[in-house]
Amino acid sequence: MIIIYHCYGAAHSSVLSAAIHLGYLPIKRKSTIREIKDVPFFDKTTTNQIGIPFYFGSDESGNKIYIQGLGGSDKKIKQLLKELMTQNNIPEEEVVLVYTLKNVNLLVRIGGYLSRGLGLIFPGRILAAFGLKIAYWRFVKTVSAVKKKNC
């Protein structure tokens, strides 16, 4: 099975979710800002890479975990995937799309915009990581629900 965590730019919320899923970040306690900043792909993807699914790793059940930024084209791209799967006779349950942007707060949005949008990496990255730390349990809840259902 393929699990794709998707958000706007595949830089923050999807990365955090995938990292929690794969055990790079703890599920029983809040991560520190340093731990969040050290996650691969965190605050790294550029606007030119929006749309590309990045392989993040495989979990203990053999599911392949991807992160993807869908920009503002969520509906179009989801429909594209659905049609591609239908045309190639791939069962719908083979790919799970998980929307992670719903869990972010204003700090992450501002931090993400500063870092990815304006290129102010230092303050933006710290702010985004801090915001993610605050909203950490929401991500744990989302990932736990995904794991319970699919692993």
Add this chain to the structure above:
Amino acid sequence: MRKEVLFNIYKDQNEYKDIYILVRGRKKRVVLQALKGYFIILNLKEDYKLIDLSLYDNIYYKIALIIDRLGSDYISMYLNKWISNKIYSELKNYINNTS
């Protein structure tokens, strides 16, 4: 009507080809990158050729866009299919010779 993204416009029975339109828009690059990524992660054979019909943009596409914005998906799609099919029929020989 369900708004399709990748829709079949042309079935060439002699050459066993299916032609699809990937819906256009401001974020064309994003959708294309996603399409290429999905081909890889779903292990699909990449035996497709992209033809950018925006090079052959004409008044019908603009009318289709206006109709879409006015809220009639169905007529807009129909017009898009019709004009894309027409352009492809005209380009067919040239595309086959260059591929």
